[in-house]
Amino acid sequence: MQTLFKNIMELVQVRETPISFVSGKDMNVLPTIKDAFLLVENGLIADYGKMSDCPDLKDIEVVDISGKTVLPTWCDSHTHLVYAGTRETEFVDRINGLSYEEIAQRGGGILNSAKQLQNTSEDELYRQSKERLEAIIRLGTGAVEIKSGYGLNLEAELKMLRVIKRLNNDYALPVKATFLGAHAIPQEFKNKKSAYINRLIDEMIPRVADENLADFIDVFCETGYFSVEDTALILEAGIKHGLVPKIHVNQFTAIGGVQVGVKYRALSVDHLEEMRDEDIEVLMNSSTMPVALPGCSYFLGIPYTPARKVIDSGLPLAIATDFNPGSAPSGNMNFVVSSVCVKMKMTPEEAINAATINGAYAMGLEKQVGSITKGKLANFIVTKPISSYNFLPYSFGNHCIENVYLKGKVVE
Ligand SMILES: N=CN[C@@H](CCC(=O)O)C(=O)O
Numbered sequence: 001m002q003t004l005f006k007n008i009m010e011l012v013q014v015r016e017t018p019i020s021f022v023s024g025k026d027m028n029v030l031p032t033i034k035d036a037f038l039l040v041e042n043g044l045i046a047d048y049g050k051m052s053d054c055p056d057l058k059d060i061e062v063v064d065i066s067g068k069t070v071l072p073t074w075c076d077s078h079t080h081l082v083y084a085g086t087r088e089t090e091f092v093d094r095i096n097g098l099s100y101e102e103i104a105q106r107g108g109g110i111l112n113s114a115k116q117l118q119n120t121s122e123d124e125l126y127r128q129s130k131e132r133l134e135a136i137i138r139l140g141t142g143a144v145e146i147k148s149g150y151g152l153n154l155e156a157e158l159k160m161l162r163v164i165k166r167l168n169n170d171y172a173l174p175v176k177a178t179f180l181g182a183h184a185i186p187q188e189f190k191n192k193k194s195a196y197i198n199r200l201i202d203e204m205i206p207r208v209a210d211e212n213l214a215d216f217i218d219v220f221c222e223t224g225y226f227s228v229e230d231t232a233l234i235l236e237a238g239i240k241h242g243l244v245p246k247i248h249v250n251q252f253t254a255i256g257g258v259q260v261g262v263k264y265r266a267l268s269v270d271h272l273e274e275m276r277d278e279d280i281e282v283l284m285n286s287s288t289m290p291v292a293l294p295g296c297s298y299f300l301g302i303p304y305t306p307a308r309k310v311i312d313s314g315l316p317l318a319i320a321t322d323f324n325p326g327s328a329p330s331g332n333m334n335f336v337v338s339s340v341c342v343k344m345k346m347t348p349e350e351a352i353n354a355a356t357i358n359g360a361y362a363m364g365l366e367k368q369v370g371s372i373t374k375g376k377l378a379n380f381i382v383t384k385p386i387s388s389y390n391f392l393p394y395s396f397g398n399h400c401i402e403n404v405y406l407k408g409k410v411v412e
């Protein structure tokens, strides 16, 4: 089955030679082909090039996309989109003066979501989550990572992970699963954190691994949640069971989370709203991807990750939504791409690299998605007629996408 997309105004993020990620000055380079064609075969990218070199293929489906731009779908490497209910009452509480930490200390926050999720059936959780997944696909996301962490007991964590697995089976985009049992200390373990960590290590991680329900292990390494020492213990247990670390660090305080992530060869360290010089230093010469989550900075009114400092030091940077009910209730990668340009002074080229190939790397999917490269999944966005790709971040809040294709098929 072949489909030829022809007369593409600009084909963006074309990588002839496969790359894993881009860093430093290379983040500002975004290779494109103007007046291009794209050939899809059996759901994969088979060929592309200038229209002047377009092959004359008979009896195949042809889609004329004159005036439109094509780019790989967004790679959202950090979400919590499987959750139950909402938390807009806390949103109003924050407007009225309470802080995120104060709300959490009163049993709101992650514990509020955990209570709602524990009382929700697996089918209902699937139903709520699939609506969110379908919405982000329509917004151009073509690969996503989803975390557990609102269960906080074995049964509810397994429920979340089974829902993530079901989403992966039922939809055409790659879905990676992360076990985040160490998201908060559950109410029943208040003042008994070590007992909960033992439960995670002795019971929950082995069970998640046995049932093959997760690719990654995550910890919320933060003051008041899990310390650097706790994080090390949990990551070691995860690694022992074949899970790759990918952790929450430096959201409110820099306590050495980046260092522990690099030490355990985390695939990514995410948040980084607070960053010290030593955090940048330890990331140099590591294989760990720093990930910024500007939706969280926007929604909580906390600092944005210092992207210029990260990139100008020669490091790579990925960007993701952090889609969750408490700190970023939006899975819109278009908003994320625009925000990093406006608030973090990233160029559109840097933002698109961060949201595609670098995001793919941050979930171990750089061989399948993240660029227009032969053999990769034909997951791509066709924009409405726009003057250039710069228009995407410029035109914030507007819907510039005409169609999304997953494995070469248009999403209805
Ligand atoms: N920081 C930890 N976890 C989520 C927020 C969780 C919540 O508030 O429900 C985050 O990445 O921002």
Ligand SMILES: [Zn+2]
Pocket (backbone or CB within 6 Å): 078, 079, 080, 248, 322, 324
């Ligand atoms: Zn998160």
